[in-house]
Amino acid sequence: MPIAHPILSTDESLDFERTLLPGREQQWTAMNNAGRAVGRAVLQDFGELAEVPSRLRVLALVGKGHNGGDALLAADEILKRHSGAEVHLLLRADKKELRSLTRRAFDELLKSSRASLCNELTYRQEAYDIALDGLLGMQFRPPLKSDLADLLAEVNARRGIRFRAAVDLPSGLGDADAFQADFTYATGIAKSPLFDPAHADKCGRIRYLDIGFFQLPYEGPRSFAENILPDAALQSQGGLRPPRCDKRTFGHLFVLSGSRSFPGALLMSVKAALSSGVGLLTAFAPESLAAQYAAAVPEAMWVPWPETPEGGLALEGWHLLRERLSRADAVLCGSGIGREPETLQLVRDLVREVELPLVIDADALQPETALAAASRPASAGGVVLTPHMGEFMRLAGRQSAEYSREALVDFCQKHRVVTALKGPHTRVCDGSQVALSTRGGPVLARGGSGDMLAGLMGGLVAQQPRAPFEPACRAVLWHGLAADHLARTRGQIAVHTTELLEHFGPALREA
Template sequence: MTLPASHPILTCAEAKALEARVLGGDEAAEWRAMSAAGAAIATAMREDMREAGGFPAGGRLLVLVGKGHNGGDALIAARVWRTFFPAARVDVWFAFGERALRPLTARAWRELATVDAERVRVVSAEEWGARYDASVDGVFGFQFRPPVDEATKALLLRFNELDVRFRAAVDLPSADVARADFTYATGSVKTPVVDAEMAGRVRYLDLGFFRDDVVKDEGERALRREILAPLARLRPARGDKRNYGQLIIVAGSRSYPGAALLATLGALQSGVGMLTVLVPETCAAAFAARAPDAMWVGCPVTPEGGLALDTLSVLRERMGRATALMVGPGLGREKETLAMIAEAVKLVDMPVAIDADALQPEIVAAVKGAKVLTPHAGEFARIAGKGADLRAYAQAANATVVLKGPVTRVSSGGGVYQSFFGGPVLARGGSGDVLSGLCGGLLAQTPDDPLLAATRATVWHGVAADALARMVGHTAARTADLPGRLSEILRRFA
């Protein structure tokens, strides 16, 4: 098993110890780390703000600064922001006054203040503008100990009422009171941010603190996009399609035909060598016109339009050299169809990916070998029981589980791998079908490593969703456009 590219999610005490070990109390090293963090925040903000239409050339940025290094990170981010947008105006609010700044934070302020005194100004809370294009919250960091004093809390609540198009926070939203759209976890992801109500979406910014980390399949871990890098490499010159796996998908019904097509489009982008899709006979011709690079096989249907029990004989004929089976998208819940799927998974001697309506306890239990399950919260409760623990269920079921949500979590019973990629653009019908197809295609290529296939699919799907949101925003995006973003993600590793 190849352990996924990831870093541990740390408690605040562990994060403090890590930084002490890496930086050793050396002020020069701490300044380099602060400078790297600020630059990474500014760069990530610029990319993420594209989801909201981008930052206007002469836009306004509000920076909230505390005493410590979070404030320094925010100030350096503002300085780098000015290099991106030279005409931008920056308002800086010192929560505890300039005199309270620690030495490196004071240095960061001096460097920002000397860039362009006319466009950078210190403001009191009473002088906050009526509207800002973006803000950066650097008041309290992960070493903050509650409670916050009432005066500061009142100002943070007032900040929440401002008209700000894009709100960023450094490491943690201050006191879990200040509201953020994105929280940028610098150096490591700290456990409080994962469940912080006001954090918005979490972005992990790797600063190289884990260069000596020994990767283990345990604990909570943050997935890294580097898990995709091997997919961008050249394939062997004498490679054959049979070297890249053969996937069979069983999906679709008269009521939900689109799910089968979306899963197929996801699988086709995975790099799988051969793809065979078993769908209702009423759908096969139309789908072949949409995706001719898959082998579409029309199967018998029930009077209600679901796949009939006779589909088993079609599957037997097509199993051949298949290396993975994927079932579920758009099947519906007809008894005959689900009974056919329960028998189908018993037939095959290969890993099985299960999604959507096929996520039934009896079907999951019928799989003899490795299995990857891709439920959302409701489907997980159906197969595991209400309130079940992801890691414990994955271990008991001998399965790799991709629990979809705002932060998708993956486990095979060891570590729990969290993906902070993707976002609200995925909160629409069909996005899970694309993920299941992608997961099946990758599973067919690494049938002996379902955890790698599942985590790689999760990250790839999420990063592609980020790319889609940056192109078209959240509201008018279409799930059908998501597969087309998968290829461009790999090109970024070139």
């Protein structure tokens, strides 16, 4: 199965679904899978806001098309999974006007005594925990009709709705009064309008719900040349390990990072790398810190490295790395390393001379580092860079912080690197393909989350050193899933970055 699935335009999605689901029963099965996946995901994601209340009140906004059917089945799934839930349905069409599968979903939901119809007058008098938007589908073209625009504007403004969830696309997307989603659940296919920066405020967080459309590689037309990582891309990481193995089976990562000025970054990277399942880890630490780090994380092998007067890694320590290189499968460098000229020279020498796969992070991400990567021999291992947008602007000499696929691909081709460009949607590019992850979210908007990602990525690259693109993708996805798990457990605010460590295991088991 492909590691990432295509992002398609709405027209391409319609054509693909017609080909994939030619019969009514196939369409009904897909609608059930989609709607029920939305219901399950909404209950999970509500946990980022608060505990699901014992008396959960849901408003379903239902149009006559298949998005309405998805919303109805999502509401039915919520009722099945939460004994205290009740659903109010606000239909925008008579039952006889509903498309046949939507009418079938409507009849399925109304078998429950906890689902009932309401009108616009009665819904205004109620408060709801969740609003499910299934009014309009991907065939909508702006502008909205005035009555629907008024309804959506009112729903958006209502303070009595705690959590707003859109099915597939927010209704009216492209219109000023489009549904304002906290989360949008892309069912089966991730549609390109979700990733238009102009729509970011309306779409909220994006969840891709894989319902099996891309078991085989997609060979249809593509107008949006990016892909999305499904949670299933992590499944190969979480299977049973071979019974006949030892610590050398799972790679040996070297970590060259840290300074007296940023002592925590190295420690976070090492702890995250150990959580990746790597078999062995050797960490080269500033000599003033190595002993206390060894006591804090005894699973790693700690090598004291000479320091500059300011506390950075000094060039004179080169021999410590060189004499051990034959034991390593990959090297991670950069977290907390600082910007001293001597230390940055050490980074450039590392990139030029060490032919193992490299993961380069944080202050090691300098234009000179990228140029050194471009000059590596073809036989050398791959180089993975992990910039956020500010660092990417520095690396690529760009003035604009606006994402550009063309700029990312061009940079990766020119410097012969894999780049994991961190952001609300982290994108991994190897110069020919771009795979993005929407996992993670605001809980990662805190210091140290990048150090954790770098460690996790270094550990995965050491386990699969010949092809760094896929382990880089899996690291990004795993990091994001762990952040989601943390946020659903503890909320987005009162958490520490290092708490991610406790959620790598549960996230992997759930993927």
